[in-house]
Amino acid sequence: MRSRGREALRRTRSATLGPGSTGIKGASVPLGGVVVVGRVHAVHRYPVKSMAGEVLEAADLSWHGVVDDRRWGFVREGRVRDGFPWLTARQRPDLVLHRPRLVGRTVVVRTPAGREHDVADPALAALLGARPMKLDRGTFDSAPVSLISTRSVAAVGAGDARRFRPNLVVETDGDEDDWVGWAVAVGGAVLRIDRRDRRCAVVSVDPDTGERDRSVLRAIARGHDMALGVYASVVVPGRIAVGDAVVPVSEGAPALL
Structure with missing residues (x-):
């Protein structure tokens, strides 16, 4: 997975950055040569672990993730x-x-x-x-920030990103798995995309009814090796908002496998 992210970033760096052409799947260059691989579709905060989340227009990221998450x-x-x-x-x-x-x-x-x-x-x-x-540093299972794309949600027939309890939902034509190993700028923050997000039975719980439906988890197991979305760490704290571009800025530290 680490090599996939690095190879994708090498393709980005070596591409001729003409309008709309990047050499990387799902990317575009609408900002005068800045490669954009996605945009923030939604921001979520979960004040209490495993309870319902809040949908926000914007949020501040500290070293420990979304503030109050x-x-x-x-x-x-x-x-x-x-x-x-x-x-x-x-x-x-x-x-x-x-x-x-x-x-x-x-x-x-x-x-x-x-x-x-x-x-x-x-x-x-x-x-x-x-x-x-x-816990002021948060009660995270694995990492302080979780991210998933609308494309991945649709791929497993989930219909609702809330099942996956992400902090950021991103619209992209590519694959967020390819971002593992990158550092990406999002709004005023920079994130290091560390690893894929391995899923458990929580994704089977309907966020509106509390009822279980294991078809989503089976789809993840069947086509995605039990992982969907990615985990990230905060490299530079800052504010993020719906509509912000996701821009690769460098290869991050080695991905945690």
Whole structure:
């Protein structure tokens, strides 16, 4: 995968950058010689791990990802030392029906029953059977930023990018897998595309109903080697917004396989 990204970037660098021609699949040159491989279609933030996300027009990226993304999670009692203590939609699909939102510096969670609780309210902890925990660096499974293309979502028949819980949804005619190993500028930030995003049963959960449909996961396994989308790290913090171009700026650090 690392070699694919590097070869694609070499093709970009060596291409004659005439209008609309880059030498790389899915790229264009509409900005006076700047290679554009995609544009931001949507920005998502998840104040509480595995609960519903917020759709934003713009967001700030810090070293630890989207500001206020996944800073809260719920810990399963007795599972703190097993390597993955977090309560997720794998155990409770109805978590995706809990809708957190930021109110000032407070996170308020609306339950499927319509009740609202502060995220640290003991009543919410009792309802979920898990205790809240805040981590300023985020409760990420693997990396602080996740990205998927509308093309990849369509390829597995998902219909809705929310199943994949991405921070960035990008429109591109190419393949975001080819970006692994690159550093890309997005708005005022720079991201290093580290590796493909291996998927689990959470993608089977319908974000509107909480019901499971394993056909999407089967499609990923069948045609995409259980990975869809990519993980990224923040190289330069900055602000990103819907409509921002995705522009390769260099080869990044070696991709993590």
